[in-house]
Amino acid sequence: MWSLSTLLADLHNKVNLMNELTKVKQVMRKVVPDAPHEVLLVLDASTGQNAIEQAREFTKATQVTGLALTKIDGTAKGGVAIGISDEFQVPIKYLGVGEGMNDLHVFDKHAFVEALFKS
Numbered sequence: 001m002w003s004l005s006t007l008l009a010d011l012h013n014k015v016n017l018m019n020e021l022t023k024v025k026q027v028m029r030k031v032v033p034d035a036p037h038e039v040l041l042v043l044d045a046s047t048g049q050n051a052i053e054q055a056r057e058f059t060k061a062t063q064v065t066g067l068a069l070t071k072i073d074g075t076a077k078g079g080v081a082i083g084i085s086d087e088f089q090v091p092i093k094y095l096g097v098g099e100g101m102n103d104l105h106v107f108d109k110h111a112f113v114e115a116l117f118k119s
Contacts, residue, residue, distance in 0.1 A: 018057060018058075018060075018061040019061070021062045022061060022062065025039075025062060038065050038066065039062055039064050040064070040068050040093065041054075041055060041058050041059075041064045041066070041090070042067075042068045042069075043055070043070070043080075043081070043084070044070055044071050045069050045070060045071045045072050045077065045080075045081070046071050048080055049080060051080045051081070051084060052080060052083060055067075055084045055087070056088075059088050059090075064090050065090065066090060066091055066093035066094075067081060067084060067090055067091070067092045067093060067094075068092075068093060068094040068095070068096065069092065069094070069096065070095075070096035071096060072095050072096060072097050077116050078116075079116055091107075092107045094107055095107055095112070
């Protein structure tokens with residue numbers, strides 16, 4: 001499966017780099033005509049409301065099919081992801097809770113809401 005994602009927090013401010021996303025998709029389609037099959041927007045949970053603007057710019061540049069939220073911990077709970085998912089009609093697919101390979105989890109909406117409102 002082909003996947004296109006980014007981890008750069010301020011990429012939405014750089015028009016030329018956003019244009020590169022479109023070029024990557026075009027290059028992928030030369031090899032696999034219906035690529036990409038999945039386009040994940042990876043957001044740092046600690047960016048807060050800035051993540052909404054990032055999502056707005058990324059969805060202009062490419063067809064985002066899912067969200068992955070990283071750095072979910074005690075201080076960054078990632079509540080902004082709910083608003084992004086709703087506004088852009090993109091499902092949350094993964095949560096990153098640490099730095100290890102096994103720290104990326106498939107999104108469980110019930111567990112997420114429970115943890116979000118946990119004191």
